[in-house]
Amino acid sequence: MHRQMSLLRDLQAIDSYIDRLRKELAQLDSGERIRVKLEQSRARMEQIKARYEQSYAAAAEQERLLQEFDQRIRQAEADLYSGRVTNPRELQLMQQEIEQAKQTREELDMQMLKMWDDLESLKKDIDASERDLQQIERFYEAHVEEYRQRKAALESEIAFHEKEREKLTQQIDPDALARYQTLRERLGGTAVAVVAQKACTVCHTLLTPYTLKRLENEDALIACESCGRLLYDPQLAQ
Ligand SMILES: [Zn+2]
Structure with a gap:
C-alpha cells in the first residue's frame, strides 16, 4: 500500500467533514422569515394605533360639539323664560326650535356612544x-441567539x-495532492474510494483482478477503473 494513499484517505475524511460543516453553515436559517413576519406585525400595530388616534380625535371633537350644543340649548331656554319675548307666536316658534335642537342632540349622543364603543374595541385590538x-419578538430573539451560537x-x-x-497536506507529495484536488473538484468532493469486498464503495463497481493485484503490489496511486477515484483498501493498510 502506497503510504501516500493513507494520507490521502485521511485528507479525504477531513475534507468531507469540512464540506459537511460548510453545507450546514450555508443552510443555517438566520431567521429572515420570522424577521419579515415581525416587521409585518409591527406595521399592523402602527396602523391600528393610527386608527385609534384618529377615532379618538373624532370622538373628542364630537364631545366638544355636544357640549356646544348643550350650551346653545341652555341659552335658548334661558331666553325663552326670561320674559323678553311676550308674543305667543314667537314664543311657540322658540319652543319648537328648542325641541328640534334637543332631538338633534339625542342623535349626536347616540353617535357619540357608538364612537366610544368603536374605540373600546380598537383598544382591545391593540x-x-x-x-x-x-x-x-421573543421567538425571533431566541431564534437569532441560537443561530449565532450554531454559526460561531x-x-x-x-x-x-x-x-x-494544512498540517496533513504538508506530508503529502505535491503530485499526489494535485491529483487528489483535481479529482475532488471533478467528482463532487469525493476523490478517494474505499475498497470493500473487491469493489469500489463509491461507484459500486467490482474491481478487476488486475487492479486488485496492482493495488496490492504497486507503490503507486491506483484508480477505480470505473469512476476514476483513488482506491484505498483498509485491509492492505493493516
Ligand atoms: Zn469507483
Whole structure:
C-alpha cells in the first residue's frame, strides 16, 4: 500500500467533514422569515394605533360639539323664560326650535356612544396585537441567539479542521495532492474510494483482478477503473 494513499484517505475524511460543516453553515436559517413576519406585525400595530388616534380625535371633537350644543340649548331656554319675548307666536316658534335642537342632540349622543364603543374595541385590538407582537419578538430573539451560537460553533470547527488539513497536506507529495484536488473538484468532493469486498464503495463497481493485484503490489496511486477515484483498501493498510 502506497503510504501516500493513507494520507490521502485521511485528507479525504477531513475534507468531507469540512464540506459537511460548510453545507450546514450555508443552510443555517438566520431567521429572515420570522424577521419579515415581525416587521409585518409591527406595521399592523402602527396602523391600528393610527386608527385609534384618529377615532379618538373624532370622538373628542364630537364631545366638544355636544357640549356646544348643550350650551346653545341652555341659552335658548334661558331666553325663552326670561320674559323678553311676550308674543305667543314667537314664543311657540322658540319652543319648537328648542325641541328640534334637543332631538338633534339625542342623535349626536347616540353617535357619540357608538364612537366610544368603536374605540373600546380598537383598544382591545391593540392589546391583542401587542401580545402577538411580543410573542413574535421573543421567538425571533431566541431564534437569532441560537443561530449565532450554531454559526460561531461551525466556524470555529471549520477553522480548527482547516489547520489540521494544512498540517496533513504538508506530508503529502505535491503530485499526489494535485491529483487528489483535481479529482475532488471533478467528482463532487469525493476523490478517494474505499475498497470493500473487491469493489469500489463509491461507484459500486467490482474491481478487476488486475487492479486488485496492482493495488496490492504497486507503490503507486491506483484508480477505480470505473469512476476514476483513488482506491484505498483498509485491509492492505493493516
Ligand atoms: Zn469507483
